[in-house]
Each structure stands twice: as structure tokens, then as C-alpha cells.
């Protein structure tokens with residue numbers, strides 16, 4: 001077993017979203033979301049470059065990267081630190097694009113737009129848990145609370161659409 005536990009791999013696969021932090025040449029942080037996250041194996045996670053010139057430029061100069069993923073209902077997630085390697089026009093690139101072609105309709109639609117793969121070797125993996133749990137809430141409590149919260153937000157959004 002590598003550094004990525006089954007629970008971590010499941011979270012990365014299920015959430016379909018990571019936030020990727022890289023270091024700019026002037027030392028300032030760069031943070032942006034990537035929905036094309038995939039687990040490669042027990043030690044590696046990847047995302048595809050579709051529209052991420054800043055992230056990719058930073059990784060070419062400095063491969064240090066931190067990513068996180070969060071379940072907004074459970075208010076839990078993981079953070080991963082690692083080293084990224086960029087793949088273009090090689091076997092890794094082809095394998096990932098093939099996986100997209102058999103994935104969700106959204107991934108299928110994006111497969112031809114992939115410019116590169118950032119394959120991250122994870123060196124540190126840590127859980128993220130909201131301080132909202134400190135009062136003794138269980139994960140079931142938290143999920144109920146945030147399901148109600150988000151369904152209210154969504155209902156308001158839909159009623160705004162209907163009114164328009």
C-alpha cells in the first residue's frame with residue numbers, strides 16, 4: 001500500500017474537485033481548482049491542463065505542489081503535498097486521455113482539449129476536519145446540517161430562475 005489510503009482515493013475520485021497550490025517565481029502563492037482529478041495509483045494523483053497556464057508555468061519552474069479536496073457536506077477532506085511531473089505526448093498522457101473518453105459525459109467532452117497531465121507523487125497526506133466537529137457533532141449530524149443548508153441555497157437559486 002502506498003501513501004494514499006482507500007478513503008483518500010475514494011474522496012479524490014468522488015469529489016471531482018481539487019484545489020491546486022503552486023509557487024510563483026516571485027514566491028507568491030497560486031491557487032486554482034481542477035475538476036479533472038484522477039487517482040493514478042497508491043502514490044500518485046493527477047489533473048489535466050485544460051486552461052491552467054499559471055499552474056503549469058509554476059510547476060515547470062518548481063514542481064512543489066499542495067492540493068486539497070473537501071467534502072462540503074461532511075466538512076472533511078484531505079491535503080496532499082508532493083512533487084509534480086508534467087507529461088505531454090507520452091504513455092501517461094495517452095492513458096489519461098483514454099480514461100477521459102470512457103468517463104463522465106463532461107470528461108468525454110474535454111478529452112480532446114487536454115494539453116498536458118500533471119502527475120503528482122504524493123509525499124505527505126493529512127486529513128482535514130472542520131473545527132465545527134469540536135462541539136461533538138457526528139458526521140451524520142454535519143451532513144444533515146449542510147444538506148439542509150445547500151438545498152435551501154439551491155431552492156433560492158431555482159426560484160430566482162423561475163421568477164426570471
Ligand SMILES: Cc1cc2nc3c(=O)[nH]c(=O)nc-3n(C[C@H](O)[C@H](O)[C@H](O)COP(=O)(O)O)c2cc1C
Nearest residue numbers: 030032033034035036048049050051052053054055
Ligand atoms: C470547478 C472548476 C474545475 C476546473 N477544472 C479544471 C481542470 O481540470 N483543468 C484545468 O486546466 N482548468 C480547470 N479549471 C479552470 C482553471 O481553474 C482556471 O482556468 C484558472 O484560472 C487557472 O488558473 P492557473 O492558470 O493559475 O492555473 C476549472 C475551474 C473550475 C471553476
